[in-house]
Amino acid sequence: MLYAAVKQHFLDNVFMKHHHDPQLGTKKHSVLVLDKSGMDVVNSCFKIGDVASSGILLVEDLAKRREPMASVDAIYVVAPVAQSIESIIRDFPRAVRPEAQQYRSANIYFLEPCNDELFKKIADSPLAKHIKTIVEINVNFLPIESQVFTVSKQCNGDMMKIADGIASLCATLCLKPTLRFHSDFAQSAEICYRIDQKLKEMGSDKPVSTDAELVVMDRSIDLVTPLLHELTLQAMAADLTDYSEGIYRYRGDNREEKILPLDETDDLWEELRHQHLADILKRVHSLTKDLKQIHAATSSGTSAKEVKSAIHQLPAFLKKKARVEAYLNLAEECRGQYFNCLEKIILLEQDMAVEHTPEGAKISDSQAVNRLSTFIMQPTLTTDIRLRLILIFMLTIGKDKDEQFFNRLLHHTDIPEEEFQVVKKMLNWRDKAKASAFQRRRPPPEDERFPTSRWDPKIRNIIQEIHAKRLDEREFKLVGQKSGAPELRSAMSARYGGGLTGRPREKRKIILFVVGGVTYSEMRTVYEMSKVSNTTILLGSDSILTPSNFIESLRGPKEQ
Numbered sequence: 001m002l003y004a005a006v007k008q009h010f011l012d013n014v015f016m017k018h019h020h021d022p023q024l025g026t027k028k029h030s031v032l033v034l035d036k037s038g039m040d041v042v043n044s045c046f047k048i049g050d051v052a053s054s055g056i057l058l059v060e061d062l063a064k065r066r067e068p069m070a071s072v073d074a075i076y077v078v079a080p081v082a083q084s085i086e087s088i089i090r091d092f093p094r095a096v097r098p099e100a101q102q103y104r105s106a107n108i109y110f111l112e113p114c115n116d117e118l119f120k121k122i123a124d125s126p127l128a129k130h131i132k133t134i135v136e137i138n139v140n141f142l143p144i145e146s147q148v149f150t151v152s153k154q155c156n157g158d159m160m161k162i163a164d165g166i167a168s169l170c171a172t173l174c175l176k177p178t179l180r181f182h183s184d185f186a187q188s189a190e191i192c193y194r195i196d197q198k199l200k201e202m203g204s205d206k207p208v209s210t211d212a213e214l215v216v217m218d219r220s221i222d223l224v225t226p227l228l229h230e231l232t233l234q235a236m237a238a239d240l241t242d243y244s245e246g247i248y249r250y251r252g253d254n255r256e257e258k259i260l261p262l263d264e265t266d267d268l269w270e271e272l273r274h275q276h277l278a279d280i281l282k283r284v285h286s287l288t289k290d291l292k293q294i295h296a297a298t299s300s301g302t303s304a305k306e307v308k309s310a311i312h313q314l315p316a317f318l319k320k321k322a323r324v325e326a327y328l329n330l331a332e333e334c335r336g337q338y339f340n341c342l343e344k345i346i347l348l349e350q351d352m353a354v355e356h357t358p359e360g361a362k363i364s365d366s367q368a369v370n371r372l373s374t375f376i377m378q379p380t381l382t383t384d385i386r387l388r389l390i391l392i393f394m395l396t397i398g399k400d401k402d403e404q405f406f407n408r409l410l411h412h413t414d415i416p417e418e419e420f421q422v423v424k425k426m427l428n429w430r431d432k433a434k435a436s437a438f439q440r441r442r443p444p445p446e447d448e449r450f451p452t453s454r455w456d457p458k459i460r461n462i463i464q465e466i467h468a469k470r471l472d473e474r475e476f477k478l479v480g481q482k483s484g485a486p487e488l489r490s491a492m493s494a495r496y497g498g499g500l501t502g503r504p505r506e507k508r509k510i511i512l513f514v515v516g517g518v519t520y521s522e523m524r525t526v527y528e529m530s531k532v533s534n535t536t537i538l539l540g541s542d543s544i545l546t547p548s549n550f551i552e553s554l555r556g557p558k559e560q
Contacts, residue, residue, distance in 0.1 A: 015054035038077035074103035080114035112140035163194035177212035219516030235520035517545035
């Protein structure tokens with residue numbers, strides 16, 4: 001959904017405006033020049049063929065040296081930062097013959113609002129007389145998946161910029177949602193009021209849907225989920241293998257490094273990414289069978305005709321073979337990590353998180369400490385794994401333990417003393433939050449086939465409560481009046497054919513935004529809940545969390 005919306009926004013507001021010459025009545029072509037932010041957004045939504053069919057001759061990197069094309073207009077899609085603006089200014093130096101310029105003219109599209117100082121810099125430069133278009137298109141968010149987004153990296157913890165990013169998402173999707181903020185996180189109120197203000201400022205020349213709800217919260221809503229080992233494929237890959245930003249890196253048979261993009265353009269990845277390891281291992285058999293069939297198909301030809309046909313099909317066979325080998329490697333890497341050292345650790349994590357065994361027996365404080373001690377005393381386990389166990393205990397069964405208890409516990413291990421600050425930081429975080437955030441028991445997952453996957457992220461409960469319209473209004477406070485007034489809702493229904501002839505009424509939308517990062521297990525939960533509730537649910541944040549980078553954030557910035 002997000003990819004399609006952003007792609008259409010770019011087609012309508014950027015590319016198609018330059019694809020047709022109204023005076024000559026012909027198509028015209030431009031060079032598309034992108035900085036890092038522009039590259040991220042465009043690459044997330046467009047394939048090369050899509051860009052070419054929109055009148056783009058060439059896609060260039062603003063940061064690199066480029067061949068001059070003085071007879072062609074340039075379309076710049078950039079973040080409004082000094083470095084990018086200076087690079088554009090250098091493309092149009094003073095007192096240069098037109099044929100010696102980088103491009104004929106500049107059409108500049110800022111992904112987010114540009115400040116007055118940078119606008120003045122442009123106005124005072126030779127670039128100014130070459131500008132045909134300069135527009136703020138308000139796409140300061142990045143689609144990570146079809147239902148997951150992050151705000152611009154330029155936000156860097158600035159709550160107002162985070163709010164602007166969320167507002168730009170709502171504007172792009174033509175939404176005016178009901179706004180709620182988590183009362184335990186004061187800055188979520190600031191974010192919501194800023195979103196409300198920005199949406200009023202932006203307005204819209206398109207029909208706006210009000211059948212949507214946006215809830216802003218922060219990471220303290222659920223501190224357990226980022227620490228747990230998750231046994232579905234995507235989360236496990238991000239935690240235990242070299243998988244990052246949709247790319248899986250691994251070593252082939254001859255030890256050379258290989259990469260495999262794992263994203264929603266891959267049907268097999270869409271099918272497998274949220275499946276449990278136990279189900280993935282069952283699929284390994286069919287993947288192995290596919291691989292054998294590929295080998296047979298490429299080596300069985302005997303006649304000249306068969307050999308010719310095999311050669312013709314070889315590139316496709318090799319591509320499929322490489323893809324199947326990569327999936328087998330990923331499954332084996334995850335399986336190896338699990339059975340080598342993680343099986344009992346994950347079982348303990350789940351027992352502590354849900355506070356009972358798979359058989360339903362409640363776990364006492366002393367039982368948890370005894371089992372915990374057997375692992376944290378093992379020097380063969382990494383420091384990160386042992387810290388994760390300690391923090392999970394602290395947030396669940398050990399929620400009443402104080403700093404003195406954990407200092408004593410740590411001094412019985414060989415965990416370096418500088419790591420104690422991680423435990424202390426989490427203690428402070430835990431104690432600042434309301435007790436209800438940690439004492440509320442989760443209902444058991446609908447599917448409890450796997451003792452190693454009994455915990456549900458709290459986001460699932462929040463979605464259920466929103467969908468059932470029973471969200472606690474003391475915990476999640478409303479900003480202003482509810483957007484979905486009856487007269488507005490009925491007008492939308494008539495326009496879009498809700499229950500009448502024509503286009504069916506669109507699904508209700510829920511947007512959850514978590515300041516401080518979201519996890520892959522929460523991303524999985526959003527897709528699962530979208531299916532069971534027949535609702536479009538979007539999940540946003542300022543970052544994507546893995547257990548490693550969550551622990552690293554607790555350590556704080558490294559000294560230079």
